[in-house]
Amino acid sequence: MRLFGKYLLILFKSQMQYRTSFWLLSFGQFFIPFSVFAGLYFMFERFGQIKGWDFYEVALTFGVIHMAFSISECFARGFDMFSSLVVNGEFDRLLVRPRSTILQVLGSKFEFTRVGRLLQSALVLAWAISQVQVEWTVMKALTLLFMIASGVFIFAGIFILMAAMCFWTIQGLEIANIFTDGGREMAQYPLNIYQKWVSRFFTYIIPFGCVNYLPLLFILGKSEGNPLIHMLTPLAGCAFLIPCLFIWKIGVRHYRSTGS
Amino acid sequence: MITVSGISKSFKVAKRSSGVRSAVKSLFRREYTEVAALSDISFSIEPGEIVGYIGPNGAGKSTTIKVISGILVPDSGTCKIMGYTPWLDRVAYVKNIGVVFGQRSQLWWDVPVIDSFDLLRDIYDVPEAEYQSNLKLLTETLDLEDIIRTPVRQLSLGQRMRCEIAASLLHSPSILFLDEPTIGLDAVSKIAVRQFITRINQEKGVTIILTTHDMNDIEALAQRIILIGKGSLLYDGDIHALRDRYVNAFPSESTPSIEEIIVRMYEEYQIT
Numbered sequence: 001m002r003l004f005g006k007y008l009l010i011l012f013k014s015q016m017q018y019r020t021s022f023w024l025l026s027f028g029q030f031f032i033p034f035s036v037f038a039g040l041y042f043m044f045e046r047f048g049q050i051k052g053w054d055f056y057e058v059a060l061t062f063g064v065i066h067m068a069f070s071i072s073e074c075f076a077r078g079f080d081m082f083s084s085l086v087v088n089g090e091f092d093r094l095l096v097r098p099r100s101t102i103l104q105v106l107g108s109k110f111e112f113t114r115v116g117r118l119l120q121s122a123l124v125l126a127w128a129i130s131q132v133q134v135e136w137t138v139m140k141a142l143t144l145l146f147m148i149a150s151g152v153f154i155f156a157g158i159f160i161l162m163a164a165m166c167f168w169t170i171q172g173l174e175i176a177n178i179f180t181d182g183g184r185e186m187a188q189y190p191l192n193i194y195q196k197w198v199s200r201f202f203t204y205i206i207p208f209g210c211v212n213y214l215p216l217l218f219i220l221g222k223s224e225g226n227p228l229i230h231m232l233t234p235l236a237g238c239a240f241l242i243p244c245l246f247i248w249k250i251g252v253r254h255y256r257s258t259g260s
Numbered sequence: 261m262i263t264v265s266g267i268s269k270s271f272k273v274a275k276r277s278s279g280v281r282s283a284v285k286s287l288f289r290r291e292y293t294e295v296a297a298l299s300d301i302s303f304s305i306e307p308g309e310i311v312g313y314i315g316p317n318g319a320g321k322s323t324t325i326k327v328i329s330g331i332l333v334p335d336s337g338t339c340k341i342m343g344y345t346p347w348l349d350r351v352a353y354v355k356n357i358g359v360v361f362g363q364r365s366q367l368w369w370d371v372p373v374i375d376s377f378d379l380l381r382d383i384y385d386v387p388e389a390e391y392q393s394n395l396k397l398l399t400e401t402l403d404l405e406d407i408i409r410t411p412v413r414q415l416s417l418g419q420r421m422r423c424e425i426a427a428s429l430l431h432s433p434s435i436l437f438l439d440e441p442t443i444g445l446d447a448v449s450k451i452a453v454r455q456f457i458t459r460i461n462q463e464k465g466v467t468i469i470l471t472t473h474d475m476n477d478i479e480a481l482a483q484r485i486i487l488i489g490k491g492s493l494l495y496d497g498d499i500h501a502l503r504d505r506y507v508n509a510f511p512s513e514s515t516p517s518i519e520e521i522i523v524r525m526y527e528e529y530q531i532t
Contacts (some may be wrong), residue, residue: 003382003383006382010368010375010376010379013370013371013375014369014370017370017371018370088364089361089364090364092326092331092361092364093359093361093366095330095331095350095354096329096330096331096354096357096359097354097383097384098350098351098352098354098383098384099351099383100351253333253347255331255332255333256271256332257332
């Protein structure tokens with residue numbers, strides 16, 4: 001952990017060498033999800049509600065998933081950009097250092113400009129929390145934190161999984177975006193507005209539903225049955241990371257390196 | 261110290277002919293050819309040796325270095341270095357080695373050199389006292405005093421290479437792999453790098469394995485050379501014995517340079 005901090009420090013120093021680009025990028029990152037959110041707002045303005053969900057409830061979902069996404073993009077950017085690490089041979093260097101590859105790849109890149117996006121989603125989340133009609137308790141607040149944390153784990157897991165594919169194909173796969181960007185777009189709404197198979201896929205295969213929909217029911221008081229189960233579903237998000245890490249381990253052994 | 265026996269490694273290379281049609285075709289069906297990068301390589305190296313590892317481009321030099329530094333997993337064969345198998349005990353093993361890839365930097369591009377050094381200290385967990393004494397020694401002998409606070413991207417190639425070498429010795433490794441350490445350097449920097457390599461070998465007893473295309477490097481540094489061509493080991497032995505063996509092959513009375521001898525050898529083994 002201390003070493004990870006050191007990695008961050010040196011990357012931050014590097015980033016600060018390019019100050020103008022940092023501000024511009026952060027600014028841009030602030031406004032990309034902003035436009036999406038504006039779209040959400042106008043849609044609810046027109047229709048009032050979707051399948052019994054009102055605007056603030058959906059805004060809460062939106063805030064949680066975007067927050068998780070921007071945090072994971074900050075931290076796991078090294079995996080997102082992993083193909084470049086393989087193509088230019090930088091990964092060789094990581095392998096001759098006595099630390100785990102996971103830590104080193106995490107430490108190879110940190111996207112500070114995502115702070116803009118983080119800020120935006122934090123604002124949405126704060127607004128939704130203050131407006132939504134919920135009796136906040138400690139348990140519910142904890143559940144909310146859980147949701148964000150395990151959302152981060154799921155996104156990180158997908159990044160790792162797709163990075164591991166580079167060991168077999170060398171080239172990065174845009175297919176990852178289906179799951180990260182696509183998953184994000186889907187999961188910013190409560191899952192039950194979709195077709196059955198869509199919500200099944202995002203509950204059992206990539207467990208976005210577990211970090212979002214199910215615990216949300218508990219927070220909003222819409223759940224049936226044992227609330228504890230709903231509270232603990234975000235754990236499934238953490239569990240998703242385990243097979244991803246395992247595939248990564250296999251991938252490293254298949255690493256072929258590049259020329260010279 | 262280093263025992264390599266029977267290492268083989270082959271790569272699958274996608275083959276296709278030129279033209280748009282075959283490019284499209286290869287999207288769906290690809291034909292692969294197996295290329296043997298290394299076949300049945302064996303050698304052993306004693307502590308404190310400097311070994312020159314030579315061969316033409318594409319002979320498998322870098323692949324060998326990658327296998328014995330734990331980056332690649334070979335298809336078959338065994339390798340014991342200081343009791344470790346590089347690709348199995350990677351983390352424990354790489355604490356004991358330093359690697360310089362002449363064509364790739366290990367320093368963080370946008371920050372002063374000393375920041376990279378400090379981070380390497382943390383990565384390798386070097387005790388503070390040891391780090392300070394190594395750093396002092398390295399800055400003195402490699403003449404880094406003036407450049408250590410400059411961002412890496414502003415250094416010249418020669419300055420950068422000296423920093424690279426220093427960076428791979430901060431954790432006092434017992435083996436140093438140098439993959440073309442003098443590539444692209446001017447005469448002054450080359451000599452400086454060579455002198456330094458000799459010095460750490462003699463004073464600290466570091467075992468050095470060196471790949472290069474510059475035969476002057478080999479002549480100045482290595483007693484022993486290992487020649488590899490098309491993935492097979494062709495010659496392993498004393499560099500002077502090699503000279504004696506081929507000296508008669510040259511008609512002129514002048515002694516042939518080591519460069520000429522090597523060319524002669526490549527011809528004999530038909531590996532150019």
